Amino acid sequence: MITVLNRTKQFMRDNDINYKKEYIRPMIGPEHVYIFRFGKRKLNNRVIIRYSHTWTGRLKINEIDVRLHRQHHPRIFKSESELIDYLQLHLDKNHEINADL
Template sequence: MLRFLTYSIIIYINSFFNRFDNSSIKCWEVFIILSRTKQYLRKNGYFYKKEYIRPLLTPDNIYIFRFGRDRLDNRLIIRYSHKWTGRQRINEIDLRLHKQKHPRIFENESELLNYLEGHLLKHEAKVRAREAEAEKENKVSDGASK
């Protein structure tokens, strides 16, 4: 009987710590977000600039990540706070592409990167199509004037 109680207590304690470890994975997401996002942007030829802000009136810290090819007009805003253990907890991830006023809010980095991959590729295709049309118009107008 004593062995059974000891064994059940050990299982209960292990399950408690396993739940604690699984929840702490999200705590370190700020560093993971930064590294994976930086890798993705570097790979696709984007430049970036980062800033840390600590507002005085709120307990949240803010990490602002500006990126773009020619101009830094896209923003990734990460609001995070600290747990009582000192670990970081992400409260909100906002993405504002092309100076949007209303952000897209994501819960984790994988959703953010999936959206970036799809949207940035579509946006680049539109920009290339506009550039190609502008070049065609320039060639036609140059050819007609000669």
């Protein structure tokens, strides 16, 4: 199995977020698709990673789409660090909202 988004998986484990990984094999075209469903209680959020291989065999992430629950348009990132920063900001914001309850 390939190692895609190791830092994101570690972030999910550290914050007690459940996740499930799926790989979709491409029928036509060079891009591979890796789907990552996650959530605290339900797996209703998803990260879609589109990647390809360079001529040397290394993985090249082309695009990372994030769709959180009830979002209509995906957030698109170029790197894993941008994704983790966004998820951390979103997680901190939700902790502040839930702390008042």
